[in-house]
Amino acid sequence: MKGIRFIIAGIVFGIIMVKSEAASWYRIQEMFRFQSFHMYGIIGTAVSLGAIAVLLIKKIKVRDSNGERIVFTDKDKGWKRYLLGGAIFGLGWALAGACPGPMFVNLGYGYLTMIIVIAGALIGTYLYGVIKAYLPH
């Protein structure tokens, strides 16, 4: 059962989301109102340490658990889809107070009505797949 390691990583992620309060609707509101450093500190620390880690992995050619070189694929060039899609995402992020990960973490944390938000997220994803060809990318 090789998959169990991903379940364990997910459990740790879920606990981090709750204890960091990144899965809190209130914290997201506080962030968008610039009334606390909390969320900026979390994201800033994660990205700073993440960037150092990625740099080191590339520099010293780290291999993964299967012995393969860890490679990073660049995102497709452009800005339209990122800025437009990002803004649509942001509207929902502020209103739901949760991005996709925390939606599921909150479901486990007992906020069962989050299932409605998750259903919406699936509908939204499906909708994108349907009208993708008509959107600027």
Place this chain on the structure above:
Amino acid sequence: MLELIKQPWPWYVSGAAIAGVMIWLLYYGKSFGFSSNLRTICTIAGAGKRHAFFNFDWKTQRWNLLFLLGSVLGGFISLLFLKSNEPLQLSTTTIADLKFLNIPFDGQLNPSAIFNWEYALSIKGFSVLIGAGILVGFGSRYAGGCTSGHAISGLSNLQMPSLWAVIGFFGGGLIMTHFLMPLIF
């Protein structure tokens, strides 16, 4: 140890822990990106037969679905064993602003005013919750990633597209918070 974990974590511990999860997944040869799961679930539900976007071998994303399952369990474990007795230390100005929107602060992770069943199943509450979800789902796929894929993984790899996406996330969030939420609530 358990008492230490139960406390709300300072931001630098939380940030480092999130970077740790990303590195952990990289070590398994995987890229941290949560919203891909939404597409995978659509594919499993059969969307690939009608729309090419969903026509891919979902088994390549099996690991990510297991990660999703783990995250739900992680939430449940936090609820059972790691709950702090202290109320969330929200900024007093935020509490005042939310009171103005008729969303009282209850000290929990999320406002019961929005996530209780009675409100969630009212026409307005249901529209708010499902609408917010649709925006997140649509936007994350359009932008090709969410907070984990762009803000954490993408920015860590110094990807310009991810910076555009994060600018978009914040632009949308600010518009919703400052202009639309006063109209909605």
